[in-house]
Amino acid sequence: MREAFSMPRLDEFRKRWIAFAALAGSIACCLLSGCGGAEATPITADANQADLLTTQFEKASGAGAVAVELPEPSGFATVKGRFVVDGTVSTADPLTTTGNDKAYCGVVPDDMVEVDADGNLRSVLIFLSMKIPNTYGAWIHESYQATETAVLDGPNAFDQQKCRFKRRIFAMRATQTVKILNSDTVGHNTNISGPLGVSSINPTLPGGSSADYSPGGASSAPFRIACSVHPWMGSNMISLDHPYFAVTGPTGEFEIANVPAEVELTFTLWHEKKDVFKNVTLTSDLQTDRRGRFKITLAQDEVRELPVKLPAAKFN
Template identity: 35%
Template sequence: MSRPARLVKALAVAAATAGLTVAPAAADDFGSIKGRVVWGGSTVPGPKVLVEKGKATKDLEVCGVDGPIVSQELQIDPDSKGIADALIYLVKPSGKNPDAVKALLKASPTAELDQKDCVFIPHLVALHKDQPLLIKSSDPVGHNVRYNSFGGASLNQMLAAGGTMEVNLEPERLPFQVNCDIHPWMTANIAVFDHPFFAVTGKDGSFEIKGVPAGAQNLVVWQEKVGFVNEGRAKGMPVTVKAGSEADLGEIKLDPSKVKK
């Protein structure tokens, strides 16, 4: 028995002898991390057109019917300069929060990746390892689903019009790409974690991770066209979380010079 454990036991025995009640040890305290990922340039580039309206090389009756299909690899809101679909997560979190895992699984028992209008929706899926991933097609045409993860998971399967399939994935060190070979402009990313401390930025680039154990943590900001946005790269940047408080990181700027061509 460790020294702290012996001390707790001794105190409990002494308290019981004196007729006192010893309160159980308090649960770990938690806080939150929030911020916003934004474009660091003075001007915002327009979206990159992948398929012009009415000029799809396959399934013209479905793909690009209502307008051009644009790249989702770098989504910048022209008003706020916020960057959508950036991935935020803790590296080797210090501490656990089982209640946060339960809440996540209760709110979203299954994660979902759809194929609609010849586009993957959402472009980035982040999920816990205990969430099965439902891959489906809302299109009236067939699709192919192909991926090879860094951890060795692979899939190459046809998905019929209106079809669905479910896969279970193990945690990965980095997001990996999923493709449709029938419609080669179709790509998305999947990130799988063994903890609940992750988030995907919204249209304005904002994010918040709740229920983070108090103390020193390391946070990664990842974006498809840049990779690691944060200092420290894969090791993460240091963030101190205080119990009952939010660590507001403010604006995290994405350097335009780091965007891959």
């Protein structure tokens, strides 16, 4: 595998893109807001889009780029673990609901932070956050080939019920399609705002209906999902160009099987609560950086356990 490392001018390119996107977004919003009252979709100037553009710039810039040979993996391994909160997390007040569906929706809990009686933390996302070749056999285990273009339906669908999204974070491959369900009897619109290179969709879903969504591209970080009909509803999604990701369920556990072995990998930990995984000690030899990233090398056929304990103060 050959990868190009950028010269200092890439940092300047990144800064200029953020400034340009902010200016372009402001101009677009001003122009579009005056045309028939249509709602303008802003151009967002976030770091994720800048990182994606920088990556594309690196690929296109033959001059000044230095090719470096990276080692190839040898076999596969498994990484698994559990996220536990040490201490008591304060109970959040229910969300404020408004509008004609208030009676139907009832009391909507604030489930951003879900911890059970044993401290197990739900809705933690762990994903491989480095670019790898899309080749089966070497970097991607052949067991993942069957689901590369799968339609995620049934228990794997993205659903909304009692005026809240049933998942706080939804992870999928960029090549897959997910069924967006409305299990309520009232209408919703599911506004998925994909970043640069990822499709956006905003379907109106009457009660009991569904729609299909295909990202068509990978994102470097989760992006937001909202419902304009019920503004208290919120969730997040990430689409990846590989299968190496997991989201913790009620027990706080995760497992990612058949991860490339004998090569250094970069993973990212994410939770909707900001900075939860900033500079966290995972094990005696693993620590995250300020963005929740950590590097790990797994031996062939190894099963690496990551029992992660987080202080309750990070959530209170």
